[in-house]
Amino acid sequence: MKILVLGAGVVGTAAAYYLARDGHEVTVVERHSAVARGTSYSNAGLVSPGDATAWASPSALKMFIKSLYTPDLGIKVKLGLDPYFYAWSFRFLFQCTSARVRENTKAKLRLALYSRLCINEISSQAGIGYDERSRGIMYFFRSQQSLDHGAAMYGFLAEHGLDIEVVDRNRLVELEPGLAVARGIAGAVYSPMDQTGDSRLFVEALAAHAEHKLGAKFMFDTTVEDLIVEGDRVTGVKTSAGRLDADAVVIAMGPESGLLGRSKGVDLPVYPVKGYTATVTMDDPSKGPTMGGVDEDRMVAYSRLGDRLRLASTAEFTGFDRSHKPSDFTRLFETGMELFPGAFDPAKAELWAGLRPMMPGSVPVIGPARYKGLYLDTGHGHVGWTMACGSGKLLADLVAGRRPEIDPAGLTYKG
């Protein structure tokens, strides 16, 4: 089949790889002049089934409301006039029950665990290096109360396939000597199955492999403007470079995914949730972390990418604004320097802001949708790097009419 994949982020590129591997004639259409220039450029770097818990939950609802009057919280909501934000929020509310959070989390965890196998298989088969580390991730807490709460939350993931170890401070330092001098840590949940790596490096290498070894084509500097629908079938797209015809079209446009099919009745409530990262080559790597980590009470995540440290934080509802200013990184650097004193100089960091493509239940949508020939692979939210490869494989199986290797329940289009 002739297939157009719209978007060259980690999700679109992984889908293109698997579709090309199946023998399809694949063209990836991307508005930027290179791959991984959207959200996949600089996330926290965590490949983390341990982070699969759905954001929409009874406690998220309380934080969402608190964020309206507490400026220093990791979650920020700027109320504006965007009707889609209110429509999205309404649907988010319905996902905040205990029953929904359990179902959403189980679907994400299943995909994330599968995806971890897929990413490792791809990188060894295609010989891709991406500053990866497989030492696990430390999710740590600053009080016994939050540790107890966190241990229960991670306990649910453990019931469904994730290995975890709840550790006190001594055991934490044994596993992660990089946190030996950090103050105020009560304990942690250690997830040895989690890993870390640079998604931009991964996507660049995977795209080159898909192009040179599997025959996929990449069309850059080309903006997709509309779907072409004829009867009950999508037959191509209108782009800034003219009309492109295809037997199948895959929407993998990250935070912009929901915009494309809106006028054609495709119900895809992906909303952008902004976050910030800072990446710095460490002056003294021996004072940095040896594995990825999440400061759960401060909502700061980090990874070690070679000799670089990547720090990430904040969930901000502010539409499609990708701008940033130095003060957006103050809390991030304060926490980073407190955890790893002497490891790095914030003045040398590359600063970045990007948008998580978030569904109300924070579960992605993968597979056929609304019209014959239309497929979705999007809405991966806060764990798109983690779930991209498994999503691409699942999508390719659904396109081929093969039985998927995981149960797609909860991950498919319901519009």
Ligand SMILES: Cc1cc2nc3c(=O)[nH]c(=O)nc-3n(C[C@H](O)[C@H](O)[C@H](O)COP(=O)(O)OP(=O)(O)OC[C@H]3O[C@@H](n4cnc5c(N)ncnc54)[C@H](O)[C@@H]3O)c2cc1C
């Ligand atoms: C601060 C932060 C930290 C994060 N940390 C992690 C983490 O540690 N682990 C993890 O798993 N995930 C993390 N994520 C989430 C993860 O980065 C995303 O879920 C993932 O990158 C989404 O990939 P994508 O391919 O769907 O989107 P993108 O990477 O945004 O790719 C979409 C592509 O579509 C293109 N596009 C859009 N519109 C058009 C159009 N009209 N025409 C042509 N092209 C178009 C864009 O230019 C872009 O290249 C984080 C996100 C943020 C913001």
